[in-house]
Amino acid sequence: MARFPEEFDHCEQILAPDGSADEEAVQALDLDGDALRELxxxxxxARALEERGLTLQRRGEFHFWMECRGLEAxxxxxxxxxxxxxxxNTEWRQYAAHIQRGRPLTDILLFWLRGYETWETDDLDDMPxxxxxxxxxxxxxxxxxxxxxxxxxxxxxxxxxxxxxxVGDGGASKGDFHAGLNFxxxxxxxxxxxVFNNQWxxxxxxxxxTAAETYAHRAEGYGFDGVLVDGNDVLATYxxxxxxxxxxxxSGEPTLVETLTYRRGAHSSSDDDSRYRDxxxxxxxxxxxxxxxxxxxxxDRGLWDEEWGESVRSAAEERAHEAAEEALAIAAEGSPEExxxxxxxxxxxxxxxxxxxxxxxxxxxxxxxxxW
Numbered sequence: 001m002a003r004f005p006e007e008f009d010h011c012e013q014i015l016a017p018d019g020s021a022d023e024e025a026v027q028a029l030d031l032d033g034d035a036l037r038e039l040x041x042x043x044x045x046a047r048a049l050e051e052r053g054l055t056l057q058r059r060g061e062f063h064f065w066m067e068c069r070g071l072e073a074x075x076x077x078x079x080x081x082x083x084x085x086x087x088x089n090t091e092w093r094q095y096a097a098h099i100q101r102g103r104p105l106t107d108i109l110l111f112w113l114r115g116y117e118t119w120e121t122d123d124l125d126d127m128p129x130x131x132x133x134x135x136x137x138x139x140x141x142x143x144x145x146x147x148x149x150x151x152x153x154x155x156x157x158x159x160x161x162x163x164x165x166x167v168g169d170g171g172a173s174k175g176d177f178h179a180g181l182n183f184x185x186x187x188x189x190x191x192x193x194x195v196f197n198n199q200w201x202x203x204x205x206x207x208x209x210t211a212a213e214t215y216a217h218r219a220e221g222y223g224f225d226g227v228l229v230d231g232n233d234v235l236a237t238y239x240x241x242x243x244x245x246x247x248x249x250x251s252g253e254p255t256l257v258e259t260l261t262y263r264r265g266a267h268s269s270s271d272d273d274s275r276y277r278d279x280x281x282x283x284x285x286x287x288x289x290x291x292x293x294x295x296x297x298x299x300d301r302g303l304w305d306e307e308w309g310e311s312v313r314s315a316a317e318e319r320a321h322e323a324a325e326e327a328l329a330i331a332a333e334g335s336p337e338e339x340x341x342x343x344x345x346x347x348x349x350x351x352x353x354x355x356x357x358x359x360x361x362x363x364x365x366x367x368x369x370x371x372w
Contacts, residue, residue: 010228011228011229011230011260012227012228012229012230012236012239012240013229013230013233013236014026014029014233014235014236014239015230015233015234015235015236015293015294015297017232017287017288017293018293018296019293019294019295019296019297019299019300020297020300021235021297021300025235025236025239026235028239029235029238029239031235031238033301033303036298036301036303037298037303037304038100039076039077039080039100039234039238039294040291040294040295040298040304040312041312041316042072042076042080042096042099042100043072043073043076043096043234043290043291043294044291044312044313044316045096045099045105045316045319045320046068046072046075046076046095046096046099047068047069047072047291047316048313048316048317048319048320049095049099049105049108049109049316049320049323050067050068050069050095050265051317051320052317052320052321052323052324053065053109053112053324054067054269056324056328057269058269061113061324061328062112062113062269064112064268064269064270065112065268065269066092066093066267066268066269067093067263067264067265067266067267067268067269068093068094068095068096068263068265069263069264069265070198070232070261070262070263070264070265070285070286070289070290071093071094071096071196071198071231071261071262071263071290072096072234072290072291073231073232073233073234073237073259073261073290073291073293073294074194074196074231074232074237074259074261074290075094075095075096075097075100075166075196076096076097076099076100076234076237077233077234077235077236077237077238077241077259078097078164078166078192078194078237078238078241078257078259079094079096079097079098079100079101079164080100080238081164081238081241081242081244081245082101082129082162082164082241082245083162083245084128084129084132085129085132085159085160085161086129086132086161086162086163086164086245087132087133087134087147087150087151087154087161087162087163087164088101088132088133088163088164088165088166089133089134089137089143089146089147089150089163089164089165089166090133090136090137090143090165090166091137091140091143091166091167091168091171091196092136092137092138093168094166094196095108097166098130098133101129101130102128102129102130103130103131104130104323105319105320105323106323106326106327106330108323109323109324109327110327110330110331111136113327113328113330113331114330114331114334114338115339116330116331117135117136119131134146134147134150140167140168140170140171140174141167141171141172141173141174141175141176141177142176143165143166143167143176144165144167144171144174144176144177144179144180144181144193145176145179145180145183147163147164147165147180147191148163148165148180148183148184148189148191150163151163151184151189151190151191152183152184152187152189155189155190155252160249161190161249162190162191162192162245162248162249163189163190163191163192164191164192164194164241164245165180165191165192165193165194166194166195166196167193167194167195167196168195168196168197168198168201169195169196169197169198169199169200169201169206169209169210169215170201170202170204170209171195172195172209172210172215172218173201173209173210180193181193181218181219181222181254181256182222184222184224184254185222185223185224185254186223188251188252188253188254189252189254190248190249190252190253190254191248191254192241192244192245192248192254192255192257193254193255193256193257194241194256194257194258194259195215195216195256195257195258195259196231196259196261197214197215197231197258197259197260197261198231198261198262198263199261199262199263200263200267200273200276200277202267202271203267203271203273203275203276205277214226214228214258214260215228215256215258216228216256216257216258218256219255219256222254222256224253224254224255224256225244225247225253225255225256226255226256226257226258227240227243227244227255227256227257227258228258228260229257229258229259229260230259230260231259231260231261231290232260232261232262232288232289232290232293233290233293234290234294235294235297237257237259240257241257243255244257261290262282262285262288264282264285264286295309335367336358336362336367337355337358337359337362339358340354340355340358
């Protein structure tokens with residue numbers, strides 16, 4: 001069963017679904033018009049990229065794609081709360097978080113096309129914000145203890161940095177999640193844990209994953225604070241995460257932030273969500289769309305009108321199209337043999353055998369038979 005924000009009287013919120021706001025809370029955020037517009041543009045860009053990626057998958061250009069529609073405020077708000085020196089490690093549908101941190105769209109797409117990850121520098125002290133991340137994670141939940149280990153090490157070395165790691169509600173059901181939070185709580189590791197509670201772990205509803213009232217309540221068992229926030233409210237998500245980042249930097253104390261939101265699209269391009277949930281449920285959350293809500297808020301402040309909104313959408317769609325064409329061109333230059341690169345420093349024998357088998361098959365059938 002899906003949950004709704006009004007079910008929780010302790011769910012932090014700044015923006016109501018109609019775009020009206022807690023003015024005192026807005027002023028306390030100290031975000032100027034340019035910063036507010038940037039949050040909106042990042043959300044719109046993420047949706048444009050998602051739509052472009054899904055189109056490419058349907059055309060057979062991508063073999064697999066993840067949808068993020070409805071989650072944009074949770075992803076942008078948490079990423080925006082980090083300083084450039086901080087680290088972010090994500091689950092696989094957080095396009096908006098990477099966009100907010102400045103990661104090129106082409107780089108995001110290349111992961112899905114060829115598994116590529118690119119960094120301009122290997123100097124940890126000179127990395128731009130969008131490169132301060134671990135390699136993209138596909139195995140559910142493993143990013144949690146990895147991020148804790150990274151930040152424990154950076155803390156021991158004297159760096160004044162905070163790590164943010166996000167999982168979906170399904171990831172919060174993994175043992176990796178427990179291990180990471182327990183370690184961080186015991187050793188005061190400066191990490192902000194975010195559970196993007198999008199209500200469904202593929203086809204498993206949230207009430208079949210946890211008996212706790214909220215995921216935020218779990219934090220008490222690890223010895224630190226948890227907070228439940230309206231994940232379709234980008235400003236409330238930003239505020240809750242910013243507080244957590246400041247606490248982690250000042251005292252090393254972790255925080256668990258749960259953003260209550262909803263995955264409106266299918267789990268992935270391989271999923272038929274109509275088999276396990278009702279369209280009325282999806283429609284109810286469509287009315288709480290985070291981009292529309294924030295647009296109404298901006299409009300009330302003279303920061304949004306139809307002309308500007310359309311220009312943002314058009315530019316986002318154009319950038320997504322151009323990035324897709326660039327990524328496809330780069331991927332076409334690769335070879336099937338790259339599948340074996342950068343897996344092991346010293347490849348085991350069985351991997352060399354598999355490489356030879358692939359090369360023999362390519363020689364027999366041609367390289368095009370092994371492209372997506």
